[in-house]
Amino acid sequence: MPNFSSPSSSPPISSPSHIDNDERDAGFSLDLVLPAYRPLFQKILDALLAEGILGSERPEVTRQVFSLLKRADRGSFDHVLREFLAALNPQTRWLLDLPSIFQEIVELGGAIGSERLPDGIAFFRILGEGGFGSTPTEVSHALRLFRHFLPLDRPFAFAVLRNYRRLLTRLTLEEVDRYVEEGYRLYTAHPLQGLNFLEGERIASETTIVAITQECRLNDVTIELALLLRALVGREIAVMDLDPQLPNGRAISLGRWLCLPHAVYFPPRIRLFPDREKNREVYRLLATIAAGMLLAKTFSYLHGEKGYRTLWDLVEEKEKNLLCILEYVRGIRWVSRTWPGIVRSLHEVLNHECERHPPTTPADQLLHDSLRGSPCSPLFLAFVDLVDHLPDVFAARDALSNEVIHRVAHAYPGIESSPFHPLSLLPDWLSPVELSSPSSSWILSPQQRRRKPEKKQNSQEELRSDAEARGRMGKEEGSLEGRFFYDEWDVFEKAYRRDYCCVWEIRGQISHENSASLQLGEEVRKIRGVFERWKPDRPSRLRYRAEGEEISYDRLVRYLVHRRCEPLPKIDFYDSTRIRERDLATLILMDMSGSTAEKRGDTSILEMEKRAVLLLGEGLEAIGDEFSIVGFSTDGPSRCYYRVFKSFPDAWGEEVKRAIASAQPQHATRIGAILRHAGYRLAERERRRKLLFVITDGRPIDTGYDSANRYAHADVRQACVENARLGIVTIGISFEEKSLARMERMFPHHRFVCLAKVEDLAILLPRLYLRITG
Amino acid sequence: MDSQSVLDRFRIPKAPNYIPQGREEQVFEAAFRARLPLIVKGPTGCGKTRFLEAMAYRLDLPLITVSCHEDLTAADLIGRFLLKDEETIWQDGPLTLAVRHGGICYLDEIVEARKDTTVVIHSLTDDRRLLYIDKTGEVIRAHDRFMMVLSYNPGYQSVVKDLKESTKQRFISLVFTHPSLEVESEILRSETGLDRETSRRLAELGSKIRELKGYGLEEGVSTRLLVYVGRLMHEGLSPREACDAAIAQTLTDEAEVRKAVTDLVNLYFG
Numbered sequence A: 001m002p003n004f005s006s007p008s009s010s011p012p013i014s015s016p017s018h019i020d021n022d023e024r025d026a027g028f029s030l031d032l033v034l035p036a037y038r039p040l041f042q043k044i045l046d047a048l049l050a051e052g053i054l055g056s057e058r059p060e061v062t063r064q065v066f067s068l069l070k071r072a073d074r075g076s077f078d079h080v081l082r083e084f085l086a087a088l089n090p091q092t093r094w095l096l097d098l099p100s101i102f103q104e105i106v107e108l109g110g111a112i113g114s115e116r117l118p119d120g121i122a123f124f125r126i127l128g129e130g131g132f133g134s135t136p137t138e139v140s141h142a143l144r145l146f147r148h149f150l151p152l153d154r155p156f157a158f159a160v161l162r163n164y165r166r167l168l169t170r171l172t173l174e175e176v177d178r179y180v181e182e183g184y185r186l187y188t189a190h191p192l193q194g195l196n197f198l199e200g201e202r203i204a205s206e207t208t209i210v211a212i213t214q215e216c217r218l219n220d221v222t223i224e225l226a227l228l229l230r231a232l233v234g235r236e237i238a239v240m241d242l243d244p245q246l247p248n249g250r251a252i253s254l255g256r257w258l259c260l261p262h263a264v265y266f267p268p269r270i271r272l273f274p275d276r277e278k279n280r281e282v283y284r285l286l287a288t289i290a291a292g293m294l295l296a297k298t299f300s301y302l303h304g305e306k307g308y309r310t311l312w313d314l315v316e317e318k319e320k321n322l323l324c325i326l327e328y329v330r331g332i333r334w335v336s337r338t339w340p341g342i343v344r345s346l347h348e349v350l351n352h353e354c355e356r357h358p359p360t361t362p363a364d365q366l367l368h369d370s371l372r373g374s375p376c377s378p379l380f381l382a383f384v385d386l387v388d389h390l391p392d393v394f395a396a397r398d399a400l401s402n403e404v405i406h407r408v409a410h411a412y413p414g415i416e417s418s419p420f421h422p423l424s425l426l427p428d429w430l431s432p433v434e435l436s437s438p439s440s441s442w443i444l445s446p447q448q449r450r451r452k453p454e455k456k457q458n459s460q461e462e463l464r465s466d467a468e469a470r471g472r473m474g475k476e477e478g479s480l481e482g483r484f485f486y487d488e489w490d491v492f493e494k495a496y497r498r499d500y501c502c503v504w505e506i507r508g509q510i511s512h513e514n515s516a517s518l519q520l521g522e523e524v525r526k527i528r529g530v531f532e533r534w535k536p537d538r539p540s541r542l543r544y545r546a547e548g549e550e551i552s553y554d555r556l557v558r559y560l561v562h563r564r565c566e567p568l569p570k571i572d573f574y575d576s577t578r579i580r581e582r583d584l585a586t587l588i589l590m591d592m593s594g595s596t597a598e599k600r601g602d603t604s605i606l607e608m609e610k611r612a613v614l615l616l617g618e619g620l621e622a623i624g625d626e627f628s629i630v631g632f633s634t635d636g637p638s639r640c641y642y643r644v645f646k647s648f649p650d651a652w653g654e655e656v657k658r659a660i661a662s663a664q665p666q667h668a669t670r671i672g673a674i675l676r677h678a679g680y681r682l683a684e685r686e687r688r689r690k691l692l693f694v695i696t697d698g699r700p701i702d703t704g705y706d707s708a709n710r711y712a713h714a715d716v717r718q719a720c721v722e723n724a725r726l727g728i729v730t731i732g733i734s735f736e737e738k739s740l741a742r743m744e745r746m747f748p749h750h751r752f753v754c755l756a757k758v759e760d761l762a763i764l765l766p767r768l769y770l771r772i773t774g
Numbered sequence B: 001m002d003s004q005s006v007l008d009r010f011r012i013p014k015a016p017n018y019i020p021q022g023r024e025e026q027v028f029e030a031a032f033r034a035r036l037p038l039i040v041k042g043p044t045g046c047g048k049t050r051f052l053e054a055m056a057y058r059l060d061l062p063l064i065t066v067s068c069h070e071d072l073t074a075a076d077l078i079g080r081f082l083l084k085d086e087e088t089i090w091q092d093g094p095l096t097l098a099v100r101h102g103g104i105c106y107l108d109e110i111v112e113a114r115k116d117t118t119v120v121i122h123s124l125t126d127d128r129r130l131l132y133i134d135k136t137g138e139v140i141r142a143h144d145r146f147m148m149v150l151s152y153n154p155g156y157q158s159v160v161k162d163l164k165e166s167t168k169q170r171f172i173s174l175v176f177t178h179p180s181l182e183v184e185s186e187i188l189r190s191e192t193g194l195d196r197e198t199s200r201r202l203a204e205l206g207s208k209i210r211e212l213k214g215y216g217l218e219e220g221v222s223t224r225l226l227v228y229v230g231r232l233m234h235e236g237l238s239p240r241e242a243c244d245a246a247i248a249q250t251l252t253d254e255a256e257v258r259k260a261v262t263d264l265v266n267l268y269f270g
Helices: A021-025 A035-050 A059-069 A077-087 A093-097 A099-115 A117-128 A136-149 A154-168 A173-189 A191-199 A203-214 A218-233 A276-295 A317-338 A340-356 A362-372 A378-388 A393-401 A403-411 A441-462 A466-477 A521-533 A553-565 A605-623 A654-661 A671-683 A710-725 A737-746 A758-773 B003-008 B024-033 B048-058 B074-078 B094-101 B115-124 B181-192 B196-210 B223-234 B239-251 B255-269
Strands: A238-241 A263-266 A479-490 A495-507 A540-545 A574-578 A584-591 A626-634 A640-646 A689-696 A728-734 A752-754 B038-041 B063-067 B079-084 B087-092 B103-108 B130-133 B138-141 B146-152 B172-175
Touching (some): A077 A099, A077 A117, A099 A117, A117 A154, A136 A154, A173 A191, A276 A340, A317 A362, A479 A710, A521 A605, A584 A671, A584 A758, A605 A689, A605 A758, A626 A671, A737 A752, B074 B079, B115 B146, B181 B223
Parallel strands (some): A495 A640
Antiparallel strands (some): A479 A495, A540 A574, B130 B138
């Protein structure tokens, strides 16, 4: 008999007798429910059990339902539960076939109801009305959006949920995100307007929906455009969002864009056509034009360099318009010739632009005529022929004195002095731009780094004794596992300094830092996916095979005996060895020295390192390689801190991630001793291949090093050689682009990588790992 | 079938279409005459195997190719006992076949093989030119017309899969790269029957796609894939369809990179 029946007030609920009631009911009894609700609860549960929605066919979902019902308290929470049961109507019952989503709904709704009853009721009411969407993806997306906004603003989160289904009728999931994002922007300024916007009651909401469904945003195509530019130009060209306020304070209209030698500034969104794909094509067209302008050495090739702030810096007043037109025509014709596939799109946009902005001055007219290929007069043909043979912008300037150009100018009277309005598909050469000199930070940073060890000398004085230091570390920074003494190579003396360095192996750091603060959600899934594809099968020795490289003689004898008894016995006397194991141990050393506190943008280098290591850790866990993660910093040779966030036997889990996330920059960098200790730890592993990754800025700076760092470089190199003798491959990864020479000195056999941007570390580290070990 | 007739099957029946990129043919011939083993390095699909076929044909040698993989064992190279009727008989492996009767033994993608497998070639690749078969106790002195050739792709070079120094330093090396624009255009034209202009455009497309190496592409597009494009076009597919099937879909599964490749294709054949 189900134990949720109330013997005094309600008849027992009929349910299939084969259901394991104890497990299913999870302690729920109708006695727990308000008397007024009991018949209703019973009716709904009866129906659900009778229809097989709940019961033995769906044990997991049944448990979830009853575990929520168990929270009935003969009071207010029953209102939430009533709404919950009502929500399990035919419109939403399909969700019960998806235990994980259903569980999320139950848990979230239950938690919200516990915090605030009306919210719990509203949550399940929206669910019952089908407001979460009609597919698993839509429901998951709704829950994600709701979870995202709940901590930010509860009323807004509920407004999103209430309007979610309505938005889905007009927008894709991605577009819903954008719409809600816009709504939240409005909401933070004017809460009522924001809510009205979500309800669709403002004109702006319709305008936004039209814009979202039609426009193409630069953010959505940045990577695509960067790759296209990279491929076409053959070097890296940054794709940037054109800020209306450039650093020099001059405003640039959003319809224009800039093409500079190393970066292209595009408008943040394009809505030229009422079709997103066509607007995307416009971005591609602009990128192709940019590549052509750079390769054809038009003014874009110089724009912003010293002395070339605008195209007009090249010529006198009366020649400005002509040179500009000449260069535009030259660039566009070069693009059309080189990449014929772009011509159709080019003409489409060109025609569109010409219709929107018909030429109003002689200068505009010449540009339009030249780009659209009319008129086909001999003079015009001579003009384009001349243009096609100009190799660069300087040749174009010199050509202004050419007879043909004079005749063309004569055919468009007033061209020199008329206003000129270039088309918006052409890069803006008229806005003044000054490219900055190389950042001064690279000049300052070595000095800053040199100062750091000196600063730490105060701390050293404070830590007068090992005991004090041990106490300090035990209290604040983790527990000391042991101290290890290592020799250090003195390149000047060509001898080791015996037991010169002391490595303090410290077990992690105690912290409540949350690894989720690094926000790796989607990336983790991707990384795990990639690494899992590399996961090998288990190692195997295949015995008793029909073919193989070894004969098992016992089996062979048996086979021969059998052959005398039966005509075709099974051949099974070959053995074969198949080794498919990734027999590999990897140790990752993460530089935590003071210099990693330097910010790149809003994020410190150490934060980027942590992010990269966390991602790599996810990947390594997925692929099944044995690995350890260690942070290091040093405070003179006597205190080289080797902080173990994850030792080889440790499981990869939240504790390890928290330990990594809590790493703080401190002290200096003495890599040699740390490498030796890491080598010692790796050598203990019984693996055929052993890899040691060192992520560093490539600047070993610590007490006692000479100014040129020859001593330090030589010691690191020597440590690598020592590790190699133990069968350990040491690979340096520098996040300083200019550290090539130093890395070359430190890491033998060119086993190092210098990243152009530390921001790329999180992407490149896992990729590099797979490349090296694949 | 006797060994000699097995070996004859490895001869190249007709002259392969090979367009030299430099003086690689002369280097190969010199190495063969001097009985020196050779490593050919280069990216995938750049013509290493075709070059060896061309040289085997030119020198009238059988070309025995072994595609290496991590399960390849020494027995797979040297040979093994098989049971025939009431007795076990010795069956020469590809290496032994070439050593005994003469020919090029070509170990393709040698770094894929385990190091304990590759050491069996050591005694063949120095002055001794001997092969010791422990299972039969036989010592075979290499035929005068035996040559050992290894290949690997430095693009895939991985620390854990690199050749041992002791193996590497027994060989002379020939490095192949993707052909120049002119040579590649000519290869495409001669391999596919495309006209000169289309072949040129296809080769240019290839060179642009190669710029994406390291930016989402592990390897640039190979000449082999460009040839496939040409053949598909020859069979009536539109250039965009052919490029999509043979290049964009083959090179990457990452949507953004595939989009970039498709954009490039559209620029040349849109």
